[in-house]
Amino acid sequence: MAQTFQQEYMQMPPVTRAYTTACVITTIAVQLDIITPFQIYFNPDLIFRKFQVWRLVTNFMYFGPIGFNFLFNMIFAYRYCRMLEEGSFRNKTADFFFMILFGCSLMTILGLIVNIVFLGSAFTIMLVYLWSRRNPYVRLNFFGLMTFHAPYLPWVLLGFSVLLGNSVVIDLMEDVFPEQRGGFRILKTPRFLTYLLEGPTEDPNYNPLPEERPGGFNWGEGPEGDEQ
Structure with missing residues (x-):
């Protein structure tokens, strides 16, 4: 049993493994009174005046x-x-990490406005939103209660979170506009980050096959580029 769990754990892609591990460790530490939520929540005054910069990260790790x-x-x-890292961002660890960094930065700025002390739920909604935009024709069943297409999943989760008493911020990521006709990439992953997380590129002229998406839908392509 332990060996099976270890194998499954090590098969997780690196960013997913690091984030989920950090969340579990943080929650256990709070549960055992090693730390308290007051030491890790998002507090701009303590961050900028007391230089408790770890709060910029830890507030995403506690649910x-x-x-x-x-x-x-x-x-x-x-x-x-995991589905994003193994699907849309397969072999693109640096791009995935940079996307997360950019999204968390936006949420942090919005956190200054709406006064949310923990942004982990908003981060989850961000991941769900991004995946749903890239898989528009996938049909989902939510706990056996309803069936719907993937783009509606963030709204279903938002409503469910509200029922649980959560305050959720839905953040729009740099994914929709760049993939439309005439769109362009606003941000590009820094080369040093790519080198650090993925190592040197063996063949800079290599172009991988385009990602296959459910329903044959390719973002940003016109009728002549759509799969039939």
């Missing part, structure tokens, strides 16, 4: 005490983080 809300967020964060 509350162990219970249904924690399991709900952990399951969805793990599932969609």
